[in-house]
Amino acid sequence: MSVGPLSMSGMVVQITPEQFHDSEGVADWRVLWSVAFALYRTGDFATGVKLVAEIGRLAEAAGHHPDVNLRATVLEVRLVTKEHWSLTDADLALARQISDAAAALGVPADPSATRTWEFAIDAYDVDRVRAFWCAVLGYEMVGDSDIADPDGLYPPVFVQQMDVMREGRNRIHIDVGVPHEQAEARVAAAVAAGGRIVTDRFAPMHWTLADPEGNEVDLATWVGRD
CATH class of the missing domain: 3.10.180.10 (2,3-Dihydroxybiphenyl 1,2-Dioxygenase, domain 1)
Structure with missing residues (x-):
């Protein structure tokens, strides 16, 4: 599935849950209602902090910010474009980057546990x-x-x-x-x-x-x- 890039005016392209799931690079993620969720088994708090820091760097660079919920051994990340309260190509791009960051740190995702x-x-x-x-x-x-x-x-x-x-x-x-x-x-x-x-x-x-x-x-x- 191909979605368009950000337009010159900075507008984003809305995508459906099906389009999100049909895209490459989002195996870590599951759409629940209109929000994309990923749950990472960090194993310890320090590793979770490292992943959150990397997510923060990526989010600031993209100008698009997820919700994160860090616990002792698990990190939940939620993506949705709140201006539309729907998924967009900005969410898709950031989801891929977050998945890559988690993989680089050796942090596995557990999609079946999202809820x-x-x-x-x-x-x-x-x-x-x-x-x-x-x-x-x-x-x-x-x-x-x-x-x-x-x-x-x-x-x-x-x-x-x-x-x-x-x-x-x-x-x-x-x-x-x-x-x-x-x-x-x-x-x-x-x-x-x-x-x-x-x-x-x-x-x-x-x-x-x-x-x-x-x-x-x-x-x-x-x-x-x-």
Whole structure:
């Protein structure tokens, strides 16, 4: 897959999750919803700091900055162009550079371990519900249905417009994003652990599951999304 370079005006070219995954040099990465994730097994904190420093150098040179989450033996990196809240050729280029930097340091990626999640709230009046949760959490509104931590440190909340509430469904549930190749195995594991499939009519975009007491979760991939 070929995507165009930055234009003379500095505009970026938006790309789809499928285009991202079809590109060379991104085997370390998995798109979860609209964000590209990589998880590196650094083995120790000092190695993680070295990789973060190299990522910082690359990001400054590119003028494009990822989110990084460094722990004692693991480093998570997230890439998305926040002006569009979608993937672009800038994310693709930086993902390749970060993968090369990790390889040079001998740090392996673990794509199967990438994951993300958010709270989801069913609502009749999305704007009023969003305003309440922004006040409680100290979040800000993003787009037409999301609210998010302005510092990007805590999980977002998706407020979902409902015309009719489904009887027996909790009004608050969790959305979990997983690598597309892991989804069916994750569904099977959830069922084996005592859960059930509420509906798979939207699979492979998402499956709705319930735990043994009826609490629901949507297990989601990028497949079928714009």
